[in-house]
Amino acid sequence: MNLSSHLVQRVLKLPPPLTRDLVVERDLRVPMPDGVDLLADRWAPRTGGEGLPTALIRCPYGRRGVIALGAVRPLAERGYQVLIQSTRGGFGSGGTPDHMRQERADGLATLDWLVEQQWAGDAIVLIGTSYMGYVQWAVADRVPPQVKAMIPHMTESALTLEFLRGDGMSLQTPFGWGAMIALQERPFAMVRQPFELKGIRRALDTLPLADADLAALGHRSDYIQAILAHDADDPHWAALDHRDRVADVTVPVSSIGGWYDIFLPGQIRDFTTLQAADRPARLTIGPWTHTSLDNTLTREAVEFGLAHARGEQPPERAPVRLYVTGEEAWRDFASWPPQGYEGRRLHLHPGGALAVEPPTAPRSDGYRYDPADPTPSVGGVTMPPGAGRVDNTALEARPDVLTYTTPVLDEDVEVVGEVSAEIWFRSSLPYADVFVRLCEVDAQGRSVNVCDGLTGLTGADELGRATVRLWPTAHRLRRGRRIRVQVSSGAFPRYARNPGTGEPLATATTLRAADQSVHHGPEHPSAVILPVRVAL
The missing domain is CATH 3.40.50.1820 (Alpha/Beta hydrolase fold, catalytic domain)
Incomplete structure (x- = not known):
């Protein structure tokens, strides 16, 4: 010992x-x-x-x-x-x-x-x-x-x-925890765990999700059934x-x-x-x-x-x-959020630009989101392996991820506090998610995530403003680097994929692809709001 x-x-x-x-x-x-x-x-x-x-x-x-x-x-x-x-x-x-x-x-x-x-x-x-x-x-x-x-x-x-918010269910963590608890007293549990984790990840592809515990465990889990059936506001x-x-x-x-x-x-x-x-x-x-x-x-x-x-x-x-x-x-x-940090807007612009100044003409960018091939979760706030700060190059190369990037910073920008985004958004379907991620891009073009968040929309087929709460952060964006914002419609399996049908996540079996559009202009100023100590 x-x-x-x-x-x-x-x-x-x-x-x-x-x-x-x-x-x-x-x-x-x-x-x-x-x-x-x-x-x-x-x-x-x-x-x-x-x-x-x-x-x-x-x-x-x-x-x-x-x-x-x-x-x-x-x-x-x-x-x-x-x-x-x-x-x-x-x-x-x-x-x-x-x-x-x-x-x-x-x-x-x-x-x-x-x-x-x-x-x-x-x-x-x-x-x-x-x-x-x-x-x-x-x-x-x-x-x-x-x-x-x-x-x-x-x-x-x-x-x-926190996982069961009605506007965006965090799937991987509560499901994985429920499965781990169900398996942890099996013989040689520590040795078997790496193999079981792979099975749990595959089980999250199951439709309907209500059968995912059977796929992962071979039997029902009361906790997993509960997280699928009851959102955070349920008694x-x-x-x-x-x-x-x-x-x-x-x-x-x-x-x-x-x-x-x-x-x-x-x-x-x-x-x-x-x-x-x-x-x-x-x-x-x-x-x-x-x-x-x-x-x-x-x-x-x-x-x-x-x-x-x-x-x-x-x-x-x-x-x-x-x-x-x-x-x-x-x-x-002295406190949270710290004093002396004011919310500053960085606006989305045509051509993938990101700037303090609001856009002067109405424009929009589009992408297609297919829950049968969902935008994956990469790094960030998830359970290991792969959590934390990672290279986002492969994620940003996907056609279902939009990116907006500033010019090279000529001074450090310190972001400390609660980060949010306002994205003017429309979908071809009434039900859609908006995922926003803040990243830092180095001199070699490598994009690394800082914080992110997701919100789910009902009535998304009408143009409206989606307010997204990103994870809190304290991060210094260095001079010589660039700020990037990603916009997409998911991060699976960290978040449950939106089937696009409005069906309950537990019982949905139909997956509908959607055409999404992000709008930016004088009347629709999509932006990320950063609590910063220095002027941008």
Whole structure:
């Protein structure tokens, strides 16, 4: 085990631990009010572990293997004792799995049990990534006084709901997660996973989509069926939505996200809710995807979590710390969105031009979108492999992708904040999607994505303005480079393809190609709106 400890320290670039000599108590039984027991493991230093601050991690992915080595052991070596618990219905814990719905009741019962344990001491810190961060929000407004801090990492308080927006369903992530959960306890699951991921990707081509779980798993998945049948506003998801609890959270919160993380908009929403309520909170956003390997969570657990657990103040820093891509440097700000950045419009012009000045004559550009050969998702906000910043050359060569590009920049342009676009659009069909991506083009002509977003339209056969919310960003566009905007009608399988028929996505079997047109002129000034610090 010491060898693995040294390896994790090296991979995550962590400082040396206080100890590598740990003891693990396996399969502690934590009773729930309905009579179900959830299993947990306690990791602690062999000497002096009792009474140390307790890091609580509630996890649906098991308590051993990669989770134990990468998330649990580093904390137990650096000042914590750690209780990692398997959530309901998985890895030995009792009950029937009903992911996300049961986490408030089970989480509160776990905290009630934990504070009664003689070894637990008087300080608890809630820590965890993704689902393990979401479960923190499920209980955050009712934690006992022993809870001193929260560190939600790559997560948000509503989790699934961002994917299920009625104006553009994110398909690949929730479907892939549902399939992974269904398969993770099979024998040799880690070895089989790369092959199963390919099968899951192929399953997304299934028509109707309601049969994709059969294609991927060989059986039905309640979660996958639910994401296909119920959009974000459906009462079905009410028990999973903890957004209304965030303003009532009083313990200090350090939230960590990534520019290419699938949960970033919700994570920023939670932070701004805390700031508006004058709660103690800070936000860190790095150049990461959802599964990037970095040491930020462990470092924050030690510097921020342990300080609060001991009744001390962590090292002083600004409330918002952002990694500015392009500049490749960390910067501190007082709030989100940072002050001093104004929305500036870059207008689409004929001939693929992009400029501050609005066009003077009405024009339009067209392309044909065929859901049978959908515009693919390339890089960006998706699950690995292939997430993050990538070369968009092949994507931009497709006939169903329009591009608009500025002249070479004569000074740096710093974009920090919420990015949006207004695209005047018409389709030959009433149902269509508009996907917009902001890119930076280097001196060699290589186009690399910065941020993007999609919105779905009803009544698209009438000319209208499509407002597209792109992912937040902090990026410096360098002098000598160019700004590019892509416009297309999809990014499959990140987003579900629009069949063009108006049928529900779960049951649609007919795919209709559409002729799309993007308009730009004095009366239809299509543009991307960038929050910039310097004049363009």
